[in-house]
Amino acid sequence: MLLSDSEKGSDQHEALSQILSAAYRQRDLVKQILAFSRKSEGKLSPVRIVPLLNETLSLLRASLPSTIQVQSHIDEGSYTVLGDPTQIQQIIMNLFRNAADSLEAHKGVIEVNLTNARIEPVRAHQDLKPGEYLKLTIQDSGRGITADIMDRIFEPFFTTKEVGKGLGMGLPVAHGIAKKLGGVIAVESVPGKGSIFTVFLPVLAEQPGELGPADDQRLACGEASPILLVDDEKIILSSMQRALERSGYAVVSVQSGREALDIFAENPQRFCLVITDLSMPGVDGRELVKRLIDIRPDIPVILSTGYGDSITEQEAKSLGIREMLMKPPNTHELKAAIHRVLQG
Incomplete structure (x- = not known):
């Protein structure tokens, strides 16, 4: 926050930028380790995914350079799951950041799609029960994942990024949260063309009165109510x-x-x-x-x-x-x- 008050290109701006980057890396490491080690904490509740996804994408778009194009497509359907909104947002942010990091020279396209999917008994994934699922895909046009490391991408602390650029905890944390909520994350990738990460989470049948106030009913923190x-x-x-x-x-x-x-x-x-x-x-x-x-x-x-x-x-x-x-x-x-x- 002090960084925005300093003049870009100045020694002060450069020093503050380095200090802040180091502080964020250490903080993020602690947060990711805590999230990965926390098996079950807190009460799960119905979470509407569409407003959470839109809010998260808005925040992420603001942090990206203009050379990265973000496309999103949300089909009509039921998108309420039983979970923790903070943890579900963590899945979205971790997969999105992974997609952005895969783009060479920060140029390319990230496509986010949300649909419903039904897993039939005869086609059930080995880690999914038959039923209705939310299907969230995050696709990038980046460098892709080679076959020799595909089996390791969900391992804690495994990373192919440069020193200081990645912690190796983003994908393992996202995978762990999805699994805890009864879902999975599937991966498809072609080296040199990009990757598709697909999140399946079981859909919760909404009950009248179960979800509280409408999503757009927010308190205004203005001058009269700071x-x-x-x-x-x-x-x-x-x-x-x-x-x-x-x-x-x-x-x-x-x-x-x-x-x-x-x-x-x-x-x-x-x-x-x-x-x-x-x-x-x-x-x-x-x-x-x-x-x-x-x-x-x-x-x-x-x-x-x-x-x-x-x-x-x-x-x-x-x-x-x-x-x-x-x-x-x-x-x-x-x-x-x-x-x-x-x-x-």
Whole structure:
């Protein structure tokens, strides 16, 4: 976020860019290892795939150079699955990034298709039960996958990318999540022409009243209903505030849990959302969240955590926390987390 304030081409911009890239690589490694090792945590719920896919593609498109063309085709059908929206979004993002990385000189086409598929008993995949499935394909015009490494692409830490360009965890994490949700990821590839990754996830029959509010019913975080942002580290607080304000959100920022509690208690209905650090002196994140929810049980809360913070997703959910963000979050991750929380 400080990077956007520095002049491109300057020594400061180059140093900040290198520091930020290193921080993101380490953060992503921790996130991918945690996601891969986490067998079953949290409650699964009905997830509408179309709005989640559209939101994710919008965020990903914004991060791509104009030389990469993205095409998407969504057929009419039933696209509700039982899962965790964060994990399903992880599948989409990991496969999409893998497709983008396969394009030579960042030039080419990525095609995303969503359809329904029925797996018949006589044609059932060895890892799929017969029934109705969501079929998501992500196809690229990249370098393709050679036969000698095809059997290894879902192995943890296996990568053909240059040092510092890949962690070797994106595909294994996506594969592990799909398998946990009762699905699979199939791969077809022709070296020199590209690859097709196909995700099958079992479709959930929607029940009346099961899915909550409509997808377009989102809370507006405007001037009359801002985000309350809490972090005791001034540089993190100011950079996150700038990122949120540039994204169109109104923000009230404070440097302590005590101050946040006092401001919130004055008018609990004023804020649309709270984003708070976990480790703070005095009133820390855990205590702050408990007391905020005591005052207003429906307040959405996002927790911002560092590497050394000891809190599991299960504990966070028990406290009433809707999302967790690992520091340092980038603007896209902030916006995606806010969208998920405000969608309910």
